[in-house]
Amino acid sequence: MKRIFEINPWTVVTHDLNPEDKRLQESMTSLGNEYMGMRGMFEEVYSGDTHQGIYIGGVWFPDKTRVGWWKNGYPLYFGKAINALNFVKADIYIDGHQIDLAKNEFQNFEVSLDMKHGVLKRQFTVFGVEVQVSRFVSAAFKELADIHYTFTSVDGYKHNIRFDASIDADVVNEDANYDGKFWQVLDAGNDVASSFIATQTIENPFGVPQFTVVARQSFIGGEKHGTNRGTKEVTDNFDIEVPTKGVVNFEKRVIVTTSRDYDSLKETIDAGTALTNKVLENSYQEIYEDHAQEWLKRWEKADVQIEGDDAAQQGIRFNLFHLFSTYYGNDPRLNIGPKGFTGEKYGGATYWDTEAFAIPVYLGVADPSVTRSLLQYRFDQLDGAFHNAKQQGLKGALYPMVTFDGIESHNEWEITFEEIHRNSTIAYAIYNYTNITGDHSWLDGDGAQVLYSIARFWADRVHYSKRNNQYMIHGVTGPNEYENNVNNNYYTNWMAKWVLQYSLDHYDEINDKQKAKLAITDEELVQWQDIVTKMYLPEADVDTKNGKKHIFVQHDTFLDKDLTPIADMPQDIRPINQNWSWDRILRSPYIKQSDTLHAMFYFPDAFTEEEKRNNFNFYEPLTVHESSLSPSVHAILAADLQMADKAVEMYERAARLDLDNYNNDTGDGLHITAMTGSWLAIVQGFAGMRVRNDELNLKPFLPKNWTKYAFRLVFRGHVLEVTVDKEGADVQLISGDPLTINLLGKQVTLTR
């Protein structure tokens, strides 16, 4: 744990520049607008350790799979989120002295991320000049990034600034195992007002399209005296005179266009020119206002207020800010990468995290169209899912563990081939969207192709065990990735059974066109019903200090392990993934994230309170929460079981995971998809939000150290504000028609 930023409800701010925390600072002050984004690196030269990173949504490179020993079915390539051209680069001299905060003596340093308006601000005083920088990627104009400088003399002298502003395409990817440069320059040019570089990803042998990215920079202020063009870089040179009194402003605007939106190189370049000209019609104040208003609108739907715990307050806003920076549902070709625009670790744009954790949040804080975009993304990648199932010799659709284009691009067999429970979560998201929004049109339409193709996969993936007269699922990795290749993972089996049951339940409902396309036979329906009836689900009585308890067993042989609770083990073994060899982790009973409990998180009403309590009490003491996705699930379940202290402990871990660098890896980038967890813990956990039979249910309680919390909630065309304090819970209707909800077990009709 390491906290480098100050506690502040709307701002992430520090007055220290500690070289060893530079990457941490950069990750946490990242910016994004779904279309593109960047880490919080400085624009000017910084000769200390730094990770410069700018990423474009949906732009990636298929890097050849390299493994020790090839296994049949491996994907041919691993999809990498690639570091794109650096268009914020600057080389700044004050009276001939180069700014490099790793070397200069400077004062009044501050970096602050204004989360309310989505702006990264920075200031420092060096060589007699106070420098103020504001940077944003526009939430209102997707192709636009803006960097605004204000220079002020603080020593009463005039100063001359030389400002060399660049776009640099000579970037390297930071990866665990391989170095690689993935860009070639196709064109570059300049006119009086602006300059540009057009780049393209290098060729690949996998038939993946090459992406073209064009960045054009233009400027307001300063005196331009030339442009330099290198082989992979273009630089515009400016002189800026800082007066003895008052300020001077200088602004750089960058327009990024890509082959994702335009057909030819020429069109992509021309579009960049046109957009540059368009944006130059507006003042800085105008483009800033457009951007900031967009952020204010988001907060209006989504803000969560916490009183009595400023750290918790900052945590939830920090999480929502970065989540919205990564994705706000504008482009159904995009998804929510695990690092967003804050780093390149893990690769791929899309994990099951989206359906498991992000969709439940977007359903509560944004228009249903945002979720529908995410669902559509999976429909659009159905061919890839057919391909993945076929790679395993199976029918139906298998959604990938990691992908950009629908085709699996992770290459560890125990994940790729075995962590197939992900497939059920896609079906769960369809259920979740339908249940919460009440909109059945997606399930009955395109969604049917997704759902029933997943059902087909499961029907082929189970096997019939003769000696047990039951269907089983062997050879899987459950959500607990600290066990591999287990048999009859309770969660996987339960969810496969649920998918088949849900598919059978809704079969009559789907429209004829979808039915014809699916061509499901009567034999299939009979077989699905047989699997539902005879699916094996391991359960057992276990000895506990409170006597024998009945539990659902994580997988066939889990109870044969040495089941010493993690609390009884030496402290210095944690995190076990940094201290134990992989085989020791695998044969230990320690759980990375909720597994059997995960079904109870998805379907809290499908289990009795006793079932939930017995399983929580059995598994939680064995859980090390070394997945960033784990604490929030436990917070919600603990809240459900009225274990308030445990719920709060788990919330705190979820909410400030990155702000406090809990897992000691935030320097690599933020845990974007896990940022959903703090909202889920508050809304589904503390406030007990459920939708049952088209009715919104709330059952709030107030955590011990808080004096109040309040959150906005979007529900079926209404915006509500839920306020919980020591007096009790209150729900206000902010917009929409009157609505009846169930609050603490009672029907309440809300009007404005």
Add this chain to the structure above:
Amino acid sequence: MKRIFEINPWTVVTHDLNPEDKRLQESMTSLGNEYMGMRGMFEEVYSGDTHQGIYIGGVWFPDKTRVGWWKNGYPLYFGKAINALNFVKADIYIDGHQIDLAKNEFQNFEVSLDMKHGVLKRQFTVFGVEVQVSRFVSAAFKELADIHYTFTSVDGYKHNIRFDASIDADVVNEDANYDGKFWQVLDAGNDVASSFIATQTIENPFGVPQFTVVARQSFIGGEKHGTNRGTKEVTDNFDIEVPTKGVVNFEKRVIVTTSRDYDSLKETIDAGTALTNKVLENSYQEIYEDHAQEWLKRWEKADVQIEGDDAAQQGIRFNLFHLFSTYYGNDPRLNIGPKGFTGEKYGGATYWDTEAFAIPVYLGVADPSVTRSLLQYRFDQLDGAFHNAKQQGLKGALYPMVTFDGIESHNEWEITFEEIHRNSTIAYAIYNYTNITGDHSWLDGDGAQVLYSIARFWADRVHYSKRNNQYMIHGVTGPNEYENNVNNNYYTNWMAKWVLQYSLDHYDEINDKQKAKLAITDEELVQWQDIVTKMYLPEADVDTKNGKKHIFVQHDTFLDKDLTPIADMPQDIRPINQNWSWDRILRSPYIKQSDTLHAMFYFPDAFTEEEKRNNFNFYEPLTVHESSLSPSVHAILAADLQMADKAVEMYERAARLDLDNYNNDTGDGLHITAMTGSWLAIVQGFAGMRVRNDELNLKPFLPKNWTKYAFRLVFRGHVLEVTVDKEGADVQLISGDPLTINLLGKQVTLTR
């Protein structure tokens, strides 16, 4: 299956040069003398597909481990058998026409490997000249490789040959995933009589010593007119005049010295010069005779004759020839690589194959010192085994899956971390050596360090399962690599228990010096006994077409699988490792090689005939034999169970695995360690050879289609000849004092 060589009892010969079979031809006609070896590539230019490969025993390179996602405990490097400098290279012109059999028209082509004398012969007629080449690496003079040419005019004209003979250090490794050049040139030079290149492996960051290899070429015959030196190559240029009648000879001798035997570069070069001068004192006939005599001596101890089945005859000699070419116990720093000197696939010099399959053969065909060298190799690498166990957080010694230096260098977790049954096989080899030779001195001396350190590993690797009140071993891969990360693999548990029992049984016997060094406590001995008493071994009754049978279960959940016999599956799924995705293989019941049955192969007397029969009948129909090590074990067990037809079927598959390219991968190199299998099938299988209580037992039968077989056997200072024909079995004492053996259940005393 593909058979490109003719059937011949002592020779591997073909008269065809089929470009698509070139690599197959090269693999099968490889030569070696333990110190070094090479594939059967042509010396002169061959512009078609070819794999040039020359390898030096014990010379390797630690290539950085590259994996998708790093796991704690992975070895830092993968040890590669590296393609060394090409010292047979020649560029030959006849009257200005370059010899290149991929392009020339030629007649009378023949390649033949004379296994009796260890010589590769080749001839062809091109451009009016008959070319005959004899090549061998000397079994009598380890540093010497000899290539002898005879040129004869066949058209009545004189011919002028230009012969450019090279040593080329610019070689590439052929690998599945990475290309790499691992050599740098340190020095080169020439004098009137010879020229040399001194090379060194490139630097590595792992502290593995760099190897220096010096090759010096000298010549008999021809007229030298110069030497060319390139940056990585040296070439001596000769003119050879072919008379109208009679022959002309030309001979190239190469001496290879390495830093394994000499300290400095200078010493290594000087030794090469001295050995070159020494060898030049002898005629070709003399050095050839020394070499051939050595091979005849080997055959005198080891030859197996089969009458009535020439293919079987050729197979067994082919296997013994290549096994002896790879290893004959001269250097305890060397071991038996899975490809020997015939290719570079798999990497590493040492696998459990050595102790499981090769030692049982060497114990029967060679002096006990050969086996003792192999045991000493493991003692010398004990530090590496301690390191490997420590990497997993465990006590004692864990011998590696793949290694050159004792440190594990394979990097797939399911193998490296989990295929730990290999450790017991090292202990088994100690037992096997002691039992067969009657020599307890190794067990009581250095061997004790090995044995008891392995026992310590097992005592720490088991865990106590409270609910079962038994010790278990979770998270292993058994010999059947078609299942990974299973619990309580019968074979692994049985062998771990056996190791602890054997260690307890012999503890009083080991000498005090070894005891003091081991410092085994009384508590440890008590704990070992407790594990032996309470080790869990899964067993069950299964339904078969012959009623309920009791079997030992391969691992905890094996019987829950769909147990359809492989014979009932479509033919086109085989080999399943080329047709099924890895996950499908893992959850299938199909067994790559003997697993539960493997314990019965090691310890045939530890199981009742009913146990052996029940388990053989249960597992064999599920076994696909896709490991080259599998058929021979089944041949031996089938023979033991009087299932003669099955035994012969399995023998045939083992004996001609490479000769008939059974697994369609012999082009990559031969399956050296699997070549032991045909001898084991004949001697332990058909002849029923066992050593019980210091007595040699034989219980031979004659396979149906054979008229006779006979083999030599080394036993405790005696050489026997066992002959089995339709009349019965006869054993003759070839050398040594009178000996009493048990033949077909009767005591027989043999005298000369």
